[in-house]
Amino acid sequence: MEFKMEDQHRECLQKNRIFLLSEISLSAVLFANLTESGVITDEHVEKLQNIERNDTTKAAVFEFLSEILPKRGPEAFDLFLKALCESEQRHVAERLNKWLSDDCSEDAGTFERLQDELRTHYNDKLQFIYTMPWLPTEGFSLKETFVQRRLRLTSGDRKGTEVKMDEILASVGEGRNKRILVEGDPAQGKSTLCQALAFAWSQPDEASENIKSFDLVILLHAGDLRGQDSVGGAIKKHLLPIDCGIPSRQLEKLLQEKNVLLIIDAFDEASTENEILHELIEGKRLKHKPLLVTSRPNFLENKQRHFESTFTVEGYNNRERLQHVKQYAEHKNIASAPFESMLEEESIRDLCSNPLNLTLLCLLREEDTQLRITRTALYTEIHRIIRRKAGERMDLTEAEVEESLLRPLYQFAFEAHQKNETVVREKDSKKVQNFQRICEVGYLTNEVIISRLQKEVRFQFTHKTFVEFLTAKHIAEMDREERMNWMRHLRYADYHIRIRGLAIGDYFNVEKNEPILGFLFGLLEEESAELTQMASLVIKETHFSSEPVPMPLHSFLFPISLDSSCEASHQLLRLLAELNVVPPELADVILKRRPPLINIHRGCSVSCRRGMLKLCNLRFQPPIPMNVYLSDSPDEEEKMSFVQKLIECENIEGSKIWIYPRNDTELWNNVRGFRIGQANSVQQVSINCIAIEGIPCEEFSFGNHLSELELNWFTPSHSFFLEAALHKPLTSLQLICCDELDDRCISLIRQLLRNQRNLQRVQLTSSSWKRQHFGFFLADFAQMENLQSLEITLKNSTNEAKRSLEAILKRNKLSKLAIHSSKYSLCLYSVLNDGFSSMSSLRELHLQYVNIIHLPNLRHLDLINFSLLYSTLNDDGIAVLSDVLRSWRNLQQLRIDFDVSVAECSLRKLFKAIAGCHRLQILHFQWLEMADSVVPSVCKMIESLKQLRKFTSYVQRNKSLTEEGFKQLEPIIKRNGLNTDVRQ
Numbered sequence: 001m002e003f004k005m006e007d008q009h010r011e012c013l014q015k016n017r018i019f020l021l022s023e024i025s026l027s028a029v030l031f032a033n034l035t036e037s038g039v040i041t042d043e044h045v046e047k048l049q050n051i052e053r054n055d056t057t058k059a060a061v062f063e064f065l066s067e068i069l070p071k072r073g074p075e076a077f078d079l080f081l082k083a084l085c086e087s088e089q090r091h092v093a094e095r096l097n098k099w100l101s102d103d104c105s106e107d108a109g110t111f112e113r114l115q116d117e118l119r120t121h122y123n124d125k126l127q128f129i130y131t132m133p134w135l136p137t138e139g140f141s142l143k144e145t146f147v148q149r150r151l152r153l154t155s156g157d158r159k160g161t162e163v164k165m166d167e168i169l170a171s172v173g174e175g176r177n178k179r180i181l182v183e184g185d186p187a188q189g190k191s192t193l194c195q196a197l198a199f200a201w202s203q204p205d206e207a208s209e210n211i212k213s214f215d216l217v218i219l220l221h222a223g224d225l226r227g228q229d230s231v232g233g234a235i236k237k238h239l240l241p242i243d244c245g246i247p248s249r250q251l252e253k254l255l256q257e258k259n260v261l262l263i264i265d266a267f268d269e270a271s272t273e274n275e276i277l278h279e280l281i282e283g284k285r286l287k288h289k290p291l292l293v294t295s296r297p298n299f300l301e302n303k304q305r306h307f308e309s310t311f312t313v314e315g316y317n318n319r320e321r322l323q324h325v326k327q328y329a330e331h332k333n334i335a336s337a338p339f340e341s342m343l344e345e346e347s348i349r350d351l352c353s354n355p356l357n358l359t360l361l362c363l364l365r366e367e368d369t370q371l372r373i374t375r376t377a378l379y380t381e382i383h384r385i386i387r388r389k390a391g392e393r394m395d396l397t398e399a400e401v402e403e404s405l406l407r408p409l410y411q412f413a414f415e416a417h418q419k420n421e422t423v424v425r426e427k428d429s430k431k432v433q434n435f436q437r438i439c440e441v442g443y444l445t446n447e448v449i450i451s452r453l454q455k456e457v458r459f460q461f462t463h464k465t466f467v468e469f470l471t472a473k474h475i476a477e478m479d480r481e482e483r484m485n486w487m488r489h490l491r492y493a494d495y496h497i498r499i500r501g502l503a504i505g506d507y508f509n510v511e512k513n514e515p516i517l518g519f520l521f522g523l524l525e526e527e528s529a530e531l532t533q534m535a536s537l538v539i540k541e542t543h544f545s546s547e548p549v550p551m552p553l554h555s556f557l558f559p560i561s562l563d564s565s566c567e568a569s570h571q572l573l574r575l576l577a578e579l580n581v582v583p584p585e586l587a588d589v590i591l592k593r594r595p596p597l598i599n600i601h602r603g604c605s606v607s608c609r610r611g612m613l614k615l616c617n618l619r620f621q622p623p624i625p626m627n628v629y630l631s632d633s634p635d636e637e638e639k640m641s642f643v644q645k646l647i648e649c650e651n652i653e654g655s656k657i658w659i660y661p662r663n664d665t666e667l668w669n670n671v672r673g674f675r676i677g678q679a680n681s682v683q684q685v686s687i688n689c690i691a692i693e694g695i696p697c698e699e700f701s702f703g704n705h706l707s708e709l710e711l712n713w714f715t716p717s718h719s720f721f722l723e724a725a726l727h728k729p730l731t732s733l734q735l736i737c738c739d740e741l742d743d744r745c746i747s748l749i750r751q752l753l754r755n756q757r758n759l760q761r762v763q764l765t766s767s768s769w770k771r772q773h774f775g776f777f778l779a780d781f782a783q784m785e786n787l788q789s790l791e792i793t794l795k796n797s798t799n800e801a802k803r804s805l806e807a808i809l810k811r812n813k814l815s816k817l818a819i820h821s822s823k824y825s826l827c828l829y830s831v832l833n834d835g836f837s838s839m840s841s842l843r844e845l846h847l848q849y850v851n852i853i854h855l856p857n858l859r860h861l862d863l864i865n866f867s868l869l870y871s872t873l874n875d876d877g878i879a880v881l882s883d884v885l886r887s888w889r890n891l892q893q894l895r896i897d898f899d900v901s902v903a904e905c906s907l908r909k910l911f912k913a914i915a916g917c918h919r920l921q922i923l924h925f926q927w928l929e930m931a932d933s934v935v936p937s938v939c940k941m942i943e944s945l946k947q948l949r950k951f952t953s954y955v956q957r958n959k960s961l962t963e964e965g966f967k968q969l970e971p972i973i974k975r976n977g978l979n980t981d982v983r984q
């Protein structure tokens with residue numbers, strides 16, 4: 001294997017070559033020293049002696065200096081100097097050392113020269129934004145058209161705070177925020193932000209921005225670091241003129257000594273085979289220098305922890321949209337009114353929140369007046385204009401442009417995209433004869449921005465989004481079988497694997513495929529059969545039709561996953577957003593394969609919500625239920641309007657809404673705005689009370705049809721909710737994480753329980769660390785004939801409470817039971833165990849802190865969902881559980897927490913029992929001890945669970961899994977269709 005030597009050493013050998021050729025003697029002592037220290041091998045010696053024999057000593061020295069020594073690693077140079085000294089050639093070593101120190105001592109003007117070179121470079125190259133693919137030479141002036149961006153902090157104590165662009169650099173000087181990550185969706189303006197920062201630094205004005213405090217600002221594309229030995233090398237190659245004469249060693253020295261900001265753009269475009277980039281992020285290189293990295297989301301997850309602060313660039317808000325179009329009009333010297341009126345259009349509101357799309361919409365507005373409401377329609381229209389203009393310029397018909405120039409271009413884009421690149425290399429360009437003509441169409445430019453020196457000629461696509469659009473065009477033109485084949489090779493499940501001890505961090509999110517898939521759906525909108533076939537594949541692979549996955553960790557407390565991002569199973573919705581209308585054939589398939597319920601949570605993307613609104617037009621019979629959790633949504637107006645639309649839609653039953661009001665006023669606005677409890681609105685509500693201090697107003701009330709009331713973090717000061725629910729037809733009452741009740745609340749709850757003949761579900765549970773006892777309500781529950789679901793925290797139950805529980809269980813009406821308890825008396829065990837033998841209706845059971853060996857009658861149940869949380873699961877417990885699992889043939893969801901170490905043979909037995917639950921779809925382990933020796937049985941278990949779609953294992957009990965074991969496990973947990981989350 002060859003290892004490169006450092007740049008400055010290579011340069012030193014090069015610059016002193018004539019001297020070295022005449023001075024070095026290839027003596028036996030020199031060879032002995034060099035071979036002993038491993039700088040060269042015996043084969044090298046033989047080769048050099050042959051050259052000396054057949055040619056001259058100089059030729060041999062030349063071969064040694066140019067071909068051998070530079071490839072013998074970073075240590076080779078110093079060892080070579082040592083060998084010279086020991087072979088009576090000390091004067092040669094001294095000369096080289098002197099050259100190095102002279103070269104290294106910064107001559108007075110080097111820093112100023114570098115600063116000046118960078119400033120002129122940025123000033124020349126960054127003053128324009130190039131958006132129009134067909135006019136790559138004509139840019140918008142950055143100064144005149146740039147819209148200042150807002151960034152949202154997504155890490156640390158101030159998470160959620162909005163900051164201005166320049167403010168992200170504010171605290172770097174104080175030693176904090178050394179590593180900053182800025183993420184943003186495609187074309188959201190990350191590169192332009194970097195451009196604006198570097199450009200601002202290059203300007204001579206007196207502005208007091210933070211960026212000005214840096215001695216040097218280095219802006220590189222992530223790809224510029226590929227194949228380099230050092231950051232200095234990348235600067236030399238990409239930012240400085242060939243003849244600027246600043247040696248690499250001095251550059252490196254300046255990077256260490258000066259106050260430098262490194263900006264690396266587009267991690268997502270060049271994250272592989274890029275050692276320097278990873279070393280910079282991990283702090284192994286230029287550790288103390290501020291580093292700002294940009295990336296599309298989901299590319300950096302395993303590296304996220306190296307960043308002190310992370311931000312996202314959010315879409316434009318109303319003010320920014322307006323500023324963008326006004327600046328656009330002013331720059332083009334035309335009236336801004338037509339653009340401003342375009343912003344009023346509700347249908348393109350979210351398109352306008354993306355700067356690139358907004359610029360393209362403005363361009364279209366100039367050409368005609370028709371509005372495009374999807375991304376695909378917008379890019380298709382731009383594409384048409386490009387084709388038309390190319391035809392006019394080249395005197396070809398549009399059909400000819402398409403056939404001879406665009407088709408090959410689609411192919412180039414497809415190939416570039418396969419390699420995650422946005423360039424066509426010179427050698428590839430030669431594959432077609434008319435490449436120059438293809439360039440003239442306007443999508444490709446052979447100028448690479450931020451690069452003055454490119455040894456290899458490359459042709460750059462004007463923007464990654466265009467590569468994606470053209471790639472989708474290529475796929476759209478494939479024949480059906482080839483296209484479906486391409487689709488089948490995509491991955492349709494997320495995985496998130498982090499094993500600290502092994503330094504493994506591996507992530508995949510299905511959204512990565514969506515820029516292309518979205519365009520493809522849009523392009524094939526008219527081809528109903530093709531579209532339906534593609535959508536059917538997505539429906540199947542992403543488990544769209546299944547019950548949504550609750551977040552196993554919190555499912556006990558919250559029925560929907562509050563923190564999760566827009567899931568893989570929502571991919572279809574996100575793709576539907578690209579259609580103007582869902583064609584009838586596809587609508588039929590969706591109607592047939594409808595999921596039982598859809599959860600919209602706060603991580604759901606704008607396109608997911610758009611897709612959801614498309615479902616509103618499909619005639620679901622009965623209407624499809626939908627839970628909506630939209631707290632913390634940055635755009636309050638959009639949130640309101642989205643929920644209103646869902647509520648008004650007849651095909652959707654806005655079944656439950658989760659609200660998290662930040663104060664009393666917001667609570668009242670939400671309850672009133674969503675008409676909670678009214679006849680034709682949402683009738684089930686969950687309210688997080690934590691920020692609510694008092695009654696918002698005298699007239700606070702719910703509509704008369706309120707059917708479910710769930711209150712999280714309820715305290716006696718929130719009793720007005722209970723009053724407002726009196727006399728409403730409640731079917732469900734839940735008080736979750738409730739740690740305190742006063743007499744008044746107890747009396748109100750009793751009134752609610754007695755008044756409600758309809759009540760089928762009750763939950764009274766406290767937060768896990770402050771256990772409340774709610775056993776005194778059991779007598780009331782026992783009176784409720786229709787009770788089907790009971791979730792309760794019990795501590796020290798009285799005999800009366802136990803008798804009531806016994807009556808509830810034996811009535812055999814419960815389909816769901818959850819007992820939160822940290823202390824089970826033998827008597828409570830016996831009530832439960834006896835009850836289990838007659839509870840044939842029970843389908844869902846959740847037990848906490850239980851010792852399962854006292855509950856052998858569990859095997860009489862027929863459960864679909866079971867969890868055993870924080871329970872004592874020793875070898876005896878595992879034996880009982882394994883036995884029980886063998887009798888639960890319909891089990892679909894299982895969670896097991898392991899709180900003590902158990903024998904490996906017990907684990908194997910348990911995995912074997914789980915492997916027999918062939919209907920299992922969701923499996924979650926907590927604190928599992930997964931040593932290499934049990935890996936084969938974990939693998940066998942997962943392999944046999946064909947319907948498993950989610951596997952999670954959080955917090956390994958010890959670090960006994962080795963790389964060998966993981967290698968065996970990896971393909972199994974990464975199988976397509978399985979959403980995996982394994983974290984230690």
Ligand SMILES: Nc1ncnc2c1ncn2[C@@H]1O[C@H](COP(=O)(O)OP(=O)(O)OP(=O)(O)O)[C@@H](O)[C@H]1O
Nearest residue numbers: 131145146147186187188189190191192355356464
């Ligand atoms: N702040 C801004 N002001 C005006 N126009 C902008 C701004 N940001 C972006 N744009 C426009 O949007 C286009 C795309 O932006 P940019 O290339 O910076 O996005 P990106 O987030 O780096 O995209 P990707 O992840 O797809 O590479 C720019 O070429 C420019 O036309």
